[in-house]
Amino acid sequence: MIAKVGPELERAQGRPLKAEKDFRRVLEDKDIDAVVIATPDHWHAIPTIQACQAGKDVYVEKPLSQTIAEGRRMRDAARKYGRIVQVGLQRRSAEHFRSAIEYVASGKLGKICMIRAWMHQVRASIGRPADEPVPAGVDYDMWLGPAPQRPFNRNRFHYNWRFFWDYGTSELGNQGVHMLDIAMWAIALMRGPDRCLPRRVSNQAGIYWLDDAKEIPDTQVTTYD
Numbered sequence: 001m002i003a004k005v006g007p008e009l010e011r012a013q014g015r016p017l018k019a020e021k022d023f024r025r026v027l028e029d030k031d032i033d034a035v036v037i038a039t040p041d042h043w044h045a046i047p048t049i050q051a052c053q054a055g056k057d058v059y060v061e062k063p064l065s066q067t068i069a070e071g072r073r074m075r076d077a078a079r080k081y082g083r084i085v086q087v088g089l090q091r092r093s094a095e096h097f098r099s100a101i102e103y104v105a106s107g108k109l110g111k112i113c114m115i116r117a118w119m120h121q122v123r124a125s126i127g128r129p130a131d132e133p134v135p136a137g138v139d140y141d142m143w144l145g146p147a148p149q150r151p152f153n154r155n156r157f158h159y160n161w162r163f164f165w166d167y168g169t170s171e172l173g174n175q176g177v178h179m180l181d182i183a184m185w186a187i188a189l190m191r192g193p194d195r196c197l198p199r200r201v202s203n204q205a206g207i208y209w210l211d212d213a214k215e216i217p218d219t220q221v222t223t224y225d
Contacts, residue, residue, distance in 0.1 A: 021139060023047050027054040034084075037061060042147050042167045045070035048085065052077040057084040062181075063173040089181045097182060105189035115186060117179035119171070125212045126155050126163065155213050163214040170205075170216040198224035 006017045020026050026035060027050055034057040037047050045065050051058045058078075064087045065071035078085040091097045104112060131151035134140045140152055147166045150156065155163075162168040172180075188196040201224055205217035 022142070024050070027051055027056065032056060034058065040143075040161050040167045041066045041169050041173060043145050045074055046146060048074045049077040052081040052083040052085070055081065055083070059086050059088060061088040062177050063087075063169050066167075066169055066173075089178065091178055091182060092185070097185075101182065101186045101189060104186050112186075112190065115183040117176075117183050119175040119179055121175070123210065123218065125210045126160050126214060128213045129154055163216050165215050168216065171218075171220060172222065176220075176222075200225040 002017070002019050006019070010017045023035075026032060027047075035047070035051050037044055037051075037058060037060040039047070039061075041063060044060055044063075048058050048060050052074075060074075065074055074085065077083075103109070131153045134152045138152075138157075143157075144150070150166070154160070156167070162171075162174050168174065170176075184196055201222065203220065203222045205220035205222075207214065207218050209218045
């Protein structure tokens, strides 16, 4: 990846690119004011908290954390160390989403009783490949980090890690969070930020379609009151 995008980044910033394999070396660098965390979900909390402790602001990709407990610790760290922490939900920056939300919240559509958001994708089977040796150049121990130790398997690496509980947050945390954020954005504008969170949640989910190595549901319907 560094070999592929390095020259482009060097041209953009007008100086040589410096690469580190261990994020802790980045946090030790006093010349760095902010960091972007673009890791698998299970590696969001620790770098965010340690970046706050090191005096860095943070942009962390969605979802904020893998668990609610992690999210609370990340929030507490941001407040304790006075850092800016932003969660990456790129639709917040899209003008057509913003204008639609403002139109809905204006009351021109009347009283809104229900918001429905959905995502449907045709997922291909990931099969059940056997475990294999760690590929050359991969620091697998660092990649696993806080996740349980397991033999290397291509199904648990790169994009497919999203389909396993050790690293991901199901399709709700992968794609669903984008749609849910738009709905929450509208509700917050209509009702206020203190009255936009659900009081009850009901969920039905299961693996009904593909018979492969995935652990997360391939079909999920969630209702928020």
